[in-house]
Amino acid sequence: MTVLDILKERGFVENQTHDQELAAHFSAGNVSCYIGFDPTAPSLHVGSLVPIMSLAHMQRNGHRPIALVGGGTGLVGDPSGKTEMRQLMTVKTAEANALGIKQQLSRYLDFSAGNAKLVNNADWLVGLEYIPFLRDIGRHFSVNRMIKAESYRARLESEEGLNFIEFNYMLLQAYDFLKLFDDLGCKVQMGGSDQWGNIVAGIELIRRMRQEEAYGITFPLVTTSSGAKMGKTAQGAIWLDSERTSPYDYYQYWVNTDDRDVKRFLCLFTFLPIEEIKEVEHLQNAELNSAKAILAYEATRLCHGEEEAEKAFNAAAAVFGSKTIHEAILPSSSIPRESKLKGVDSSVPSSVIQEPDLANGIPAFKLYQQVGLAQSASSARRLIEQGGAYINGQRVESTDYMVTLSDVASDEIMLRAGKKKYHKIIISSMNSC
Numbered sequence: 001m002t003v004l005d006i007l008k009e010r011g012f013v014e015n016q017t018h019d020q021e022l023a024a025h026f027s028a029g030n031v032s033c034y035i036g037f038d039p040t041a042p043s044l045h046v047g048s049l050v051p052i053m054s055l056a057h058m059q060r061n062g063h064r065p066i067a068l069v070g071g072g073t074g075l076v077g078d079p080s081g082k083t084e085m086r087q088l089m090t091v092k093t094a095e096a097n098a099l100g101i102k103q104q105l106s107r108y109l110d111f112s113a114g115n116a117k118l119v120n121n122a123d124w125l126v127g128l129e130y131i132p133f134l135r136d137i138g139r140h141f142s143v144n145r146m147i148k149a150e151s152y153r154a155r156l157e158s159e160e161g162l163n164f165i166e167f168n169y170m171l172l173q174a175y176d177f178l179k180l181f182d183d184l185g186c187k188v189q190m191g192g193s194d195q196w197g198n199i200v201a202g203i204e205l206i207r208r209m210r211q212e213e214a215y216g217i218t219f220p221l222v223t224t225s226s227g228a229k230m231g232k233t234a235q236g237a238i239w240l241d242s243e244r245t246s247p248y249d250y251y252q253y254w255v256n257t258d259d260r261d262v263k264r265f266l267c268l269f270t271f272l273p274i275e276e277i278k279e280v281e282h283l284q285n286a287e288l289n290s291a292k293a294i295l296a297y298e299a300t301r302l303c304h305g306e307e308e309a310e311k312a313f314n315a316a317a318a319v320f321g322s323k324t325i326h327e328a329i330l331p332s333s334s335i336p337r338e339s340k341l342k343g344v345d346s347s348v349p350s351s352v353i354q355e356p357d358l359a360n361g362i363p364a365f366k367l368y369q370q371v372g373l374a375q376s377a378s379s380a381r382r383l384i385e386q387g388g389a390y391i392n393g394q395r396v397e398s399t400d401y402m403v404t405l406s407d408v409a410s411d412e413i414m415l416r417a418g419k420k421k422y423h424k425i426i427i428s429s430m431n432s433c
Contacts, residue, residue: 002026003061007217009274010267012054014193014220017203022215025187026063033058033188033217034066034180036121036173037105039074039097040089043241044104046231046253049269050219054190056108059116060271066117066186067105069098072125073172076165078151078198094122104240107303117184121176137175140208141201146170149197170201177202181214190217222268225260240303247304248348251312254296256420262291266330270298276330283329290325297335306334314339315348319414319422350424358427361402364389371425373417383417390416 004026007013016022025031035051037044044052055065070078074094089097098120109116146152149170155162177199180186189199199216206214222230231238238253239245245253257265266277272294280291293313301309317323317339325337351371353362365380368389374380381399383389389396391407392414405427407413413425 003058003063004217006057006061007054010057011264012050012057012219012268013217015196015218017200017216018213021213022188022217025215031058031063031188032066032117032180032184032186033063033190034068034177034186035190036068036070036073036176037101038070038078039094039101042097042100043239043244044101045240046238047222047229048240049230050222051190051192052105052108053269054219055116056271059109064114064116065109066119066180066184067109068176068180069101069118069120071095071098071120071122073121073169073176074098075122075126076169076172078166078169078173091122091126098122100241107240107305119180121172121179124179125172125175133171133175137171137178137205140205141171141174146201149201151194151197170198173198174202174205177214178205178209181206181210181212187212187214188217189214190219193218193221225258242304242308246349247300247308248312248315250303251296251300251309251316252420254299255292255316257292257295259288262288262295266291266295266298270295270302270333272298272330272332276332280330287326287329290323290329293323293325294330294333294335298333301334310336319348348422348424350426352426352428354428355405358403358405358408361404364391364396364401364403365399367403367425368415368417371415371423373415373421373423388418 002023004013004023033055035055037048037051055067058065071094074089074097075091102118105118109118111118146167147156152162152167152170155166173195177186177189189202191199196216196218199218203214203216206212224230237245238250242250254265254269263277263280266272266280267274270277280288283291293316297309297313300312313323313336322339324339325335327337349372365374365377365384368374368380368383369377374383380389384396384399384401387395391403392409393416403413408427411427413427415423415425417423
């Protein structure tokens with residue numbers, strides 16, 4: 001079985017070019033393949049995990065993955081999947097964001113000894129001379145064909161239209177493919193389904209300029225069974241950066257997976273054997289919840305490491321109750337099969353409040369906003385009015401409720417928003433060291 005077969009079996013592949021030739025290319029020996037990552041933020045989020053995991057599968061099967069950080073194309077902005085023009089970044093911002101992305105990719109890919117390559121297209125795009133680029137590259141592109149591409153057509157039909165700077169994006173991405181073909185022998189580009197037109201443009205450019213075949217693979221847009229976009233929650237994006245999304249909150253995102261998505265997400269977001277994952281179809285109730293815990297643990301372990309994953313697992317047990325996971329459920333997982341509750345809830349988000357500050361009381365809605373369980377005072381009030389705010393397990397009945405020293409238990413106050421969001425308030429006395 002080739003890595004292409006593995007990716008198809010686990011649900012990564014939506015479309016591909018040159019079916020027979022691509023299969024033969026993977027069967028012939030080591031392959032170099034690349035995916036581009038847009039540095040629109042200093043961190044990637046869960047929505048980027050399908051391409052990241054596909055590169056990791058490539059490496060695990062003896063091929064060389066190339067992660068391209070779009071420090072150059074990020075200055076232009078990809079119109080794909082957007083109804084309006086992206087906010088243009090400065091060179092300084094693009095460089096800073098690219099650095100953060102490089103660090104995150106290193107958790108999933110081994111860049112040592114040339115096992116994987118990490119490149120930034122700013123290295124060759126920023127210094128391009130416009131007239132030579134138009135003469136050498138631009139002449140191979142038909143405007144008539146370009147505007148038929150889905151990424152351009154949708155924007156042309158939108159109210160804002162397509163900006164000329166964005167119109168150049170397809171040429172730049174195609175040039176990236178040509179550059180990696182020339183410098184690194186890369187013949188395969190992978191990307192999201194919205195990148196099909198850009199990938200095909202690169203394949204055509206290589207054929208025209210080098211008289212060689214290149215290939216493309218696209219991934220499906222992954223949504224939850226409820227139709228929500230991956231990595232998006234009411235609280236915002238789920239980031240791979242622990243400063244933006246704590247390992248505990250990252251774990252909670254995965255453990256709250258819809259029952260219908262558990263098997264699919266185990267295939268996409270873990271490296272557990274497919275034979276074990278197929279058995280999840282037969283699980284129900286507590287056993288299915290155990291599979292969710294394993295999904296959360298494995299995803300957190302890949303992103304934040306074994307220690308943080310174990311902390312999150314035990315912290316969740318401290319809040320929601322101890323958990324024992326049967327050895328027969330996904331046995332290849334390294335998850336602890338029994339939670340250890342003693343002193344392990346440090347991963348639960350927490351804040352410190354001085355004891356005197358509670359002497360006169362703090363309005364509950366202000367406290368919920370202050371610790372981030374509500375985005376604003378008005379949303380905190382609505383949370384309370386709708387019965388979703390709890391203090392130490394007791395529902396907050398009034399928006400006028402004052403949190404005081406009487407709410408302190410063992411020098412702590414546990415706040416809860418809805419069923420799953422917790423925040424611990426640690427009370428510090430003025431005499432504390």
